[in-house]
Amino acid sequence: MNEAPIGFIDSGVGGLTVVKEALRQLPHENVVFLGDQARLPYGPRPAEQVVRFTWQMANFMRRKGIKMLVIACNTATAAALSTLKAHLDIPVVGVIVPGSRAAVKATQTGKIGVIATEGTVRSDAYAKALHRRNDQLAVTSLAAPKFVPIVESNEYTDPIAERVVRETLTPMVAAGVDTLVMGCTHYPLLRPFIQQTMGENVKLIDSGAETVSEVSVLLDYFGLANDQSGVGTRAFYTTGHPGMFKEIAADWLQLDDIAAKHADISTEADHYVEDIATPGQTIVVASSNKGKVAEIAEFFANRGVKVRGLADFPDVVPVDETGTTFQENATLKAHGYAQQLGLPVLADDSGLMVDALDGAPGVFSARYAGDAHNDAANNAKLLAELGGVPAAKRTARFRSVLVLAHPDRPEDDVVAEGSVEGRIGTLPEGDNGFGYDPFFFVPELGRTLAQLTTDEKNTISHRGNALRALGQKLDAK
Ligand SMILES: O=P(O)(O)OP(=O)(O)OP(=O)(O)OC[C@H]1O[C@@H](n2cnc3c(O)ncnc32)[C@H](O)[C@@H]1O
Numbered sequence: 001m002n003e004a005p006i007g008f009i010d011s012g013v014g015g016l017t018v019v020k021e022a023l024r025q026l027p028h029e030n031v032v033f034l035g036d037q038a039r040l041p042y043g044p045r046p047a048e049q050v051v052r053f054t055w056q057m058a059n060f061m062r063r064k065g066i067k068m069l070v071i072a073c074n075t076a077t078a079a080a081l082s083t084l085k086a087h088l089d090i091p092v093v094g095v096i097v098p099g100s101r102a103a104v105k106a107t108q109t110g111k112i113g114v115i116a117t118e119g120t121v122r123s124d125a126y127a128k129a130l131h132r133r134n135d136q137l138a139v140t141s142l143a144a145p146k147f148v149p150i151v152e153s154n155e156y157t158d159p160i161a162e163r164v165v166r167e168t169l170t171p172m173v174a175a176g177v178d179t180l181v182m183g184c185t186h187y188p189l190l191r192p193f194i195q196q197t198m199g200e201n202v203k204l205i206d207s208g209a210e211t212v213s214e215v216s217v218l219l220d221y222f223g224l225a226n227d228q229s230g231v232g233t234r235a236f237y238t239t240g241h242p243g244m245f246k247e248i249a250a251d252w253l254q255l256d257d258i259a260a261k262h263a264d265i266s267t268e269a270d271h272y273v274e275d276i277a278t279p280g281q282t283i284v285v286a287s288s289n290k291g292k293v294a295e296i297a298e299f300f301a302n303r304g305v306k307v308r309g310l311a312d313f314p315d316v317v318p319v320d321e322t323g324t325t326f327q328e329n330a331t332l333k334a335h336g337y338a339q340q341l342g343l344p345v346l347a348d349d350s351g352l353m354v355d356a357l358d359g360a361p362g363v364f365s366a367r368y369a370g371d372a373h374n375d376a377a378n379n380a381k382l383l384a385e386l387g388g389v390p391a392a393k394r395t396a397r398f399r400s401v402l403v404l405a406h407p408d409r410p411e412d413d414v415v416a417e418g419s420v421e422g423r424i425g426t427l428p429e430g431d432n433g434f435g436y437d438p439f440f441f442v443p444e445l446g447r448t449l450a451q452l453t454t455d456e457k458n459t460i461s462h463r464g465n466a467l468r469a470l471g472q473k474l475d476a477k
């Protein structure tokens, strides 16, 4: 029995048509889905770029500890399946072969139609796969570039969708096929209009649904099935906005409690990398600041890595921050604790730099008012120092420098930094975060850092930016 999840990746929500089928055919399996909505459509993009985007999705999924990867996207299958299969040591399944196999089985007249994105049509992947099975088949391929945007904008039941489908499929109707492959996982959402246009006698092939039957066979073949009783876990990620994603997902999957999360995959390697941090791995963060540890833990949770703070090591001797720069202090902390614990350690030294105060409190941010970590006293002192300074002159930034140190390779530090620009307010706003967050106003968001969730704060904060930079450096190593 294997409890690891199956990963499904797509350029957008289309892959959900495959997930829907997986939930029906394989209810015990744990499922992770990622849609790259921020960069769709994939169809018109050059194949070389689709390969890079697909690797970023695959590397994100590897961090989730998946046991099998399903490329629930025809464009990505056509461009990237062979390279992913060649490098990954888990089974990788694309949607084109299962779709072709079903079409060969279904046709009576040998006339098969394929509708797909420009990229898939250009690759000729379906015609090749069909002809490999039977070179007598007459295959008509047609690009339907307008279908994906209609589905992604949640207009797939509108009259306008019906008109677009009718107009696009005119040449396909004229071709007189008896079987039509929906060669893009978005298209099954338009199925009623496609069937109506093609006529009741034309058999529609849902490549995604066929793929799940293949997944099911492979799970048994490789002994990877999950026999747990009850329904498996489902995790949904989108690189776009979770709001619209949830609407379509809830409608299509008929689930009302969909928790969709934003995923940032821009820092994932766009090629094969060997050392992906895998679930179960633990990182020790050299900090006794709970807020800081929570933010770093949230960042790594998205990558399946567990974070432990110094609170988990009560016997450790505190390391003094005697440096004059963030980097010196972060280095002192990372090495001091790595030596004591004999484990790789990540340290953050960070602080607030206010322009009107010549960069203060800077490295002294934690102990600005004297006692270390008295947030209320630090904030009171900050306000007093800025008394009378007008809003426009209250510009400031947070900076974070991260140092990752290895106990046995002290010369091998990985250093990364990040910052975020903002303005110091006059009244505290919000209850989240820590330190100076309630006074740190981010103009683009119209909110303070204390009004954001941990996840939201990480997407823009100095620490989030530093963590993403660190991830990139580790992947490049
Ligand atoms: O040294 P460790 O144990 O990691 O915890 P610390 O809080 O002492 O951490 P620093 O020495 O790096 O001091 C950073 C201080 O800067 C401020 N600060 C840093 N990042 C912040 C953030 O994201 N939000 C609000 N204040 C922050 C806050 O006052 C922190 O105590």
Ligand SMILES: [Mg+2]
Pocket (backbone or CB within 6 Å): 321, 366
């Ligand atoms: Mg400190």
